[in-house]
Amino acid sequence: AQKITQTQPGMFVQEKEAVTLDCTYDTSDPSYGLFWYKQPSSGEMIFLIYQGSYDQQNATEGRYSLNFQKARKSANLVISASQLGDSAMYFCAMREGPYGGATNKLIFGTGTLLAVQP
Amino acid sequence: GAVVSQHPSRVICKSGTSVKIECRSLDFQATTMFWYRQFPKQSLMLMATSNEGSKATYEQGVEKDKFLINHASLTLSTLTVTSAHPEDSSFYICSATISGRASLQFFGPGTRLTVL
Numbered sequence: 001a002q003k004i005t006q007t008q009p010g011m012f013v014q015e016k017e018a019v020t021l022d023c024t025y026d027t028s029d030p031s032y033g034l035f036w037y038k039q040p041s042s043g044e045m046i047f048l049i050y051q052g053s054y055d056q057q058n059a060t061e062g063r064y065s066l067n068f069q070k071a072r073k074s075a076n077l078v079i080s081a082s083q084l085g086d087s088a089m090y091f092c093a094m095r096e097g098p099y100g101g102a103t104n105k106l107i108f109g110t111g112t113l114l115a116v117q118p
Numbered sequence: 119g120a121v122v123s124q125h126p127s128r129v130i131c132k133s134g135t136s137v138k139i140e141c142r143s144l145d146f147q148a149t150t151m152f153w154y155r156q157f158p159k160q161s162l163m164l165m166a167t168s169n170e171g172s173k174a175t176y177e178q179g180v181e182k183d184k185f186l187i188n189h190a191s192l193t194l195s196t197l198t199v200t201s202a203h204p205e206d207s208s209f210y211i212c213s214a215t216i217s218g219r220a221s222l223q224f225f226g227p228g229t230r231l232t233v234l
Contacts, residue, residue, distance in 0.1 A: 037225075043209060045162075045225035091161065104150060104215055106223060108161045 003027060004094050004109035011114050013082045020067070021077040021112045023092030033095040034075040035106065036066065040088040048090075051075055079114075087116045121145055122214050124226035131202055131233055139197045139229045141212030147192035148214035152223060153185075156209040168195045202233040 005024045013019040025034065036048040051059045051066045059066040067076040079086055092109040121144040131137050141151055150169050154162040166187050168174040174187035184206075186198040195214075199206055209230050213223035 035222075043211070043228040043230070045211060045213070045228075047222065047224070050222065104223070105152070105164060105167065107164075110161045 003107050004092055006092055006109035006112050008112045009110075011112055013079075013114065013116055015084060015116055015118050016081055018078060018080045019082055019114065021079070021090050021092075021114065023075045023077065023109060025073050025075060025092075025094050027073075027094065027096055029096045031096075034066070034068070035093040035095070036064070036075075036077045037091045037093060037108075038086075038088045039091060039111070045091075049077065082116045084116050084118060087114060089113050120216065120224045122148075122212065122224050122226040124210075124212055124229050126229060127227060128230045129232070131231070133203050133233055134201055136198055136200045137202055137231060139199075139210055139212075139231075141195045141197070141214070141226050143193045143214045143224075146214075146216050148195075148216065149192070150215045151189060151195040152213045152215075153187060153195075153197050154211045154213070156211060156228075158209075162211060165197075199231065202231070204233045207231055207233045 003026050032053045034051045038046040038048055049059050049061045049064045049066050051068045058068050063080045065078045089111045091111045093106040095106055123142045125140045129137055152167055153165045155165050156162050164177050165180045166174045166176045168187050168189040170189045170192050176182045184200055189195040209228050211228040213225045215223055
């Protein structure tokens with residue numbers, strides 16, 4: 001069963017507007033972590049933001065925020081004030097098990113290709 | 119900080135040859151390193167988890183005799199694709215976790231392997 005689902009293969013957004021990239025997950029583990037990574041055409045994976053399952057508040061990192069809705073098992077990424085340099089592939093990923101636990105494996109979604117238009 | 123390098127960034131080889139890819143943590147000691155494979159327009163698929171001084175743990179369906187992993191030190195892991203074939207052509211990415219920050223993976227820039 002797919003554990004991380006990104007239903008948007010591609011998205012367009014106008015420069016300076018906000019965009020939301022969807023991510024839903026499935027796990028029976030009460031402790032887990034959710035990550036978003038950006039992959040530009042160069043191929044490197046750039047860490048953007050992290051949300052722990054027990055975190056009370058939604059994570060924010062500059063222009064990135066994570067809309068964490070635990071009951072709905074969703075962890076959408078919101079990018080505010082889009083820039084041309086935000087054009088890239090975006091991957092949602094999940095770690096099952098507690099932070100710092102023995103198993104640190106990440107399961108990745110299929111990604112969303114974001115294109116920022118001038 | 120937390121920089122991971124990979125070498126080479128791009129390699130082209132003949133079918134039947136072996137290729138070694140290095141993954142180094144430059145400014146930290148990596149307790150665990152991971153090797154991923156990414157086909158064009160697809161997601162990252164974990165191949166194996168590598169801990170320094172012990173045998174790698176391979177994911178289901180990954181041939182351990184074909185993809186040899188050696189984690190010789192806390193800053194270096196190598197992936198050797200043995201007897202490479204065209205279907206092994208892919209983007210290989212490593213990541214490393216820092217001792218004490220076990221969940222956050224720092225990724226290398228990737229190695230694009232093309233087998234002719």
